[in-house]
Amino acid sequence: MAELTYRDAVARGIAQEMERDPDVVFLGEDVGGAGGVFKATVGLLDKFGPKRVRDTPISEQAILGAAMGAAMTGLKPIAEIMFSDFLAVCFDYIANEFPKSHYMSNGQVKCPLVVRTGNGAGSRFGAQHSQSVENWAMMIPGLKVVAPSSPVDVIGLFAAAVRDPNPVIFFEHKSLYAAKGEVPDGEIVDSLGTAKILRPGKDATVLALALMVPRALMAAETLSREHGIEVEVIDVRSLVPLDTQTILGSVVRTGRLFTVEENPRLCGWGAEIASIAADETFYDLDGPVVRITTPHIPLPAADNLEDIALPNPARIVDKIRRCLNG
């Protein structure tokens, strides 16, 4: 057991899979010599050499297209798209190519690859380098979509993503890179499609993802300490496949559901879960499903504005307290 940052967990996760399987290769902009712009891939070039850790031109379509061609023909590529905002410049591969080739070819073509990308706000980078775009990927049939919140989940879910025979979009949160957590020694392999109950509670279920997980936990602590409200906090972890059993099981126990989402409001991941809960747990709910999200705006650069845009512990506490007491 050792304490590791989320950032170091990324490099350890990649190294674990590259050591295991020589078909795992890694490509992206500045990932090798520079160790990544977030320093999350430091040391990999030295460890695995330039044949397996490849710096690319600034060509996101070429990166994802090459990853796909390699995946279709026998490699297990890990492709990095530096900022998740840049998925928009290579979205053809995300939306039209990776997820459809298996279906359109009637099962002939497989596309086992992982796209790692830096997602989310908190760095004061403004509207084109700060977005939470996990919902862009979630809406496309054929993809798997993962967003870990802790160092141990980074390693375990990443291993599961690399070993999965489908295309997986792996959202790393930029504001979590410095976060620390305990990580066991040895190989760590988790399962996609599994949510995790991080804090049990009887009064309400609170779903969160990535950076919103520590904020939801802080809010839960305050709600308990100051208001006597015990919420159950679930880290959704995997948007596709979605662990509805864990989520709905909790809703049935607590009778209330809140989502804490960093993505802008319209069509955020919580909207789909709210719809599922309304369909399947309507008579177990004691009140409406409430979504706590970033407003439907482009993100500002100024720190005070960015801070009030994202759900924060105070806002989460306030919303849940008012809903439960009202």
Next chain:
Amino acid sequence: MKTQPQLKPAGNLRNDALDEAKRLELYRLQVEIRDCEQRAYDLFLQGLVKGTSHLSLGQEAVAAGFAAAMDKGDLSFCTYRGHAHTLARGVPMEKVLGELMQRDNGLMRGKGGSMHLTSVEHGVMGSYAIIGAHLPIACGAAWRAQYKGQKDVSVCFFGDGTTNIGAFHEALNFASVWKLPVIFVCENNLYMEYTSIKDVIPAGMAHPAADRAVAYGLERIVVDGNDADAVYRAALTAYAKARAGDGPSMIECMTYRHSGHSRADPAKYRPEGELEEWKKRDPIKLYRQRLVEFGIAEAALKSIEAESQRKLNAATEACKAAPMPPEEILTTDVYADGGWAWRN
């Protein structure tokens, strides 16, 4: 930078090193593609080919010339205008026509349709309907070969319109920088969909693929795409180069589609007489004449033509008799486990 000499008119290009069997293979491939494409058109008029279809009528020499130059394990990446390249790799007509008719006997059981013909066992790694998407993908397949020390080469076919999209430029640069065993083949049929390619490239640029390839460190290669021998010879050179580890090639094949862009297009934008001029240089007519001049027996050619018709008619009947795909495959193969489950 070497520059390809100006093309001689087709028919004067002699490639005497080719043996009779190879010449007959080139002829057979062109005849079969022509017959099958013409049949696809007829079946569309009968309401049996649904959706859309993009025919390669008039462009058969490109598909034949490249397929004849490939080794068995080589990989093809095509566009929606991919019937010809799929047939050229040996995929049976029934499988292609069945897919165009969206029947259960089709190559992908009707789940892909005419724009996405794929047959991995024949090295046809897909037909891509988003312009430019497959150039980077072909690079990736070539990267795998390079990484694993495998000798197969990936070829990527596309039209002149593709030379204006970003993925074209990203792929050329990427392939050149990584020295990948990939061959880019531009079938320049003079029209991006409905607009003349001349209207959408810089004034004075004659060859949008070959001229631009030079900027990425590739040789400027333009061939007569209506001459199967010329295509075959250019292809052989590019394959040898790629297999030797000497990197990518771009080959621009000048050709012409006899039909419109897709089945919806009557191609009224073409100047009067242009089609007729190109039909004088119909690749199959030219090639047949050449084979006769070379002393190949008329009977051998007639036998190829008759056999193509026989295969085509049998395939057509099989497709007409084939059922539509069963409803239960609607949700199969969304994910690699065969299913579509996105939740538990």
